[in-house]
Amino acid sequence: xxxxxxxxxxxxxxxxxxxxxPVYSIAxxxxxxxxxxxxxxxxxxxxxxxxxxxxxxxxxxxxEQLRVRYLQAENARLRQLLGSKVQLPSRATIAxxxxxxxxxxxxxxxxxxxxxxxxxxGYAVVDALGLIGQVTEVSRNISWVLLISDRNHAIPARINRxxxxxxxxxxxxxxxLVVEDLPxxxxxxxxxxxxxxxxxxxxxxxxxxxxxxxxxxxQASPYLQAAITPSAALLKEGxxxxxxxxxxxxxxxxxxxTDTDEGES
Amino acid sequence: xxEAGLFMTVLVLLSLVxxxxxxxxxxxxxxxxxxxxxxxxxxxxxxxxxxxxxGALFMNLFAKNTMxxxxxxxxxxxxxxxxxxxxxxLLGDPFGLNGAIFASITFYLLxxxxxxxxxxxxxxxxMIFMMVFLGEIFRASVLAAAxxxxxDLQPVTLxxxxxxLWPFYHWIARRFLGASPRN
Numbered sequence: 001x002x003x004x005x006x007x008x009x010x011x012x013x014x015x016x017x018x019x020x021x022p023v024y025s026i027a028x029x030x031x032x033x034x035x036x037x038x039x040x041x042x043x044x045x046x047x048x049x050x051x052x053x054x055x056x057x058x059x060x061x062x063x064e065q066l067r068v069r070y071l072q073a074e075n076a077r078l079r080q081l082l083g084s085k086v087q088l089p090s091r092a093t094i095a096x097x098x099x100x101x102x103x104x105x106x107x108x109x110x111x112x113x114x115x116x117x118x119x120x121x122g123y124a125v126v127d128a129l130g131l132i133g134q135v136t137e138v139s140r141n142i143s144w145v146l147l148i149s150d151r152n153h154a155i156p157a158r159i160n161r162x163x164x165x166x167x168x169x170x171x172x173x174x175x176x177l178v179v180e181d182l183p184x185x186x187x188x189x190x191x192x193x194x195x196x197x198x199x200x201x202x203x204x205x206x207x208x209x210x211x212x213x214x215x216x217x218x219q220a221s222p223y224l225q226a227a228i229t230p231s232a233a234l235l236k237e238g239x240x241x242x243x244x245x246x247x248x249x250x251x252x253x254x255x256x257x258t259d260t261d262e263g264e265s
Numbered sequence: 266x267x268e269a270g271l272f273m274t275v276l277v278l279l280s281l282v283x284x285x286x287x288x289x290x291x292x293x294x295x296x297x298x299x300x301x302x303x304x305x306x307x308x309x310x311x312x313x314x315x316x317x318x319x320g321a322l323f324m325n326l327f328a329k330n331t332m333x334x335x336x337x338x339x340x341x342x343x344x345x346x347x348x349x350x351x352x353x354x355l356l357g358d359p360f361g362l363n364g365a366i367f368a369s370i371t372f373y374l375l376x377x378x379x380x381x382x383x384x385x386x387x388x389x390x391x392m393i394f395m396m397v398f399l400g401e402i403f404r405a406s407v408l409a410a411a412x413x414x415x416x417d418l419q420p421v422t423l424x425x426x427x428x429x430l431w432p433f434y435h436w437i438a439r440r441f442l443g444a445s446p447r448n
Contacts (some may be wrong), residue, residue, distance in 0.1 A: 016354035027286040100287045101357050104297040105414050
């Protein structure tokens with residue numbers, strides 16, 4: 001009974017969320033218009049230059065990707081030798097930020113992808129530089145993303161250099177995260193890269209979270225006070241990638257492999 | 266009154282868009298602490314002018330006669346609460362929060378409409394300040410309890426900016442709807 005009520009409220013909320021789409025599109029339209037105008041008025045010479053630069057960048061990336069493919073295959077073989085499960089490359093969905101909640105206390109963004117694109121709550125969101133947040137609410141074609149800087153958000157993370165695990169929490173400021181409950185004796189230095197540890201099964205392993213910007217240990221506290229500057233630009237415009245949690249991916253991969261097995265037999 | 270209905274529809278749609286509009290990244294953070302509560306202002310204007318809306322839709326939904334009676338009050342309260350659900354989805358607030366705020370303010374405005382009608386513009390501004398302030402205090406306490414949001418000066422800043430915008434709303438309403446009717 002209680003589940004019925006909750007379920008119907010949830011579907012009502014999803015329907016209403018779907019209906020908020022036009023309002024956000026209109027609110028975003030000045031930015032879209034200014035983007036189009038600058039596209040039209042852009043200097044041809046500049047565009048050609050930019051194209052050349054991007055072409056060079058694509059070539060570099062392709063070369064890097066070839067190596068990554070090789071390393072991935074090698075990694076999979078080694079993991080099989082070790083008897084651990086093969087980690088699969090993630091299938092990412094590109095999404096555009098279409099809105100930001102007006103309350104400055106809420107660290108969230110709204111994306112233009114939803115259920116129809118296969119997005120579900122719990123999916124990780126990253127940009128080119130690092131982790132941004134996770135999907136919390138999904139309707140047909142809109143999803144809300146809680147940013148890592150929100151006071152309610154925490155990430156299972158580890159130090160890239162030493163592998164020491166920790167929890168990184170948001171404090172509501174978009175250029176500062178904090179490490180929670182790390183003993184004073186931990187080997188942590190300024191400039192250390194903090195990345196996702198993959199524990200908890202929500203965020204894929206190895207995505208950059210941020211760099212340690214300041215360290216402080218006081219006599220009063222047995223814990224280290226460390227501040228982290230997020231790697232990702234937690235901006236209000238632009239494009240991001242949505243990545244399914246590793247657990248779900250494995251499940252779908254298992255389904256796929258059983259499908260192919262059946263096909264072979 | 267067809268024009269009044271059109272005016273109000275445009276005002277509500279504009280308020281919805283303005284309430285989710287965000288400034289470019291280059292603007293300082295503190296400006297967003299002073300955003301007026303567009304939807305609350307539109308709500309106050311609408312409730313004040315309810316006797317003026319005499320379109321077919323309004324007649325069927327609310328009032329059969331020209332008086333704002335108990336039935337009208339109840340229906341208006343239900344309507345603003347339902348509208349609050351939509352605003353909850355729009356702003357990502359817990360379900361029912363905006364509905365509660367809208368309905369409380371509407372109830373106050375309808376219950377004391379005769380007394381509020383005698384107020385001067387400056388008195389109305391103080392009333393707007395108090396309503397937005399109390400509404401935002403309620404919102405902040407719910408968000409602090411449900412979403413662990415920190416307390417800040419938003420109830421004051423939002424109330425001040427909304428209050429300062431009220432003369433403009435008052436003038437616009439006079440311009441498009443004429444003087445506020447008594448009933």
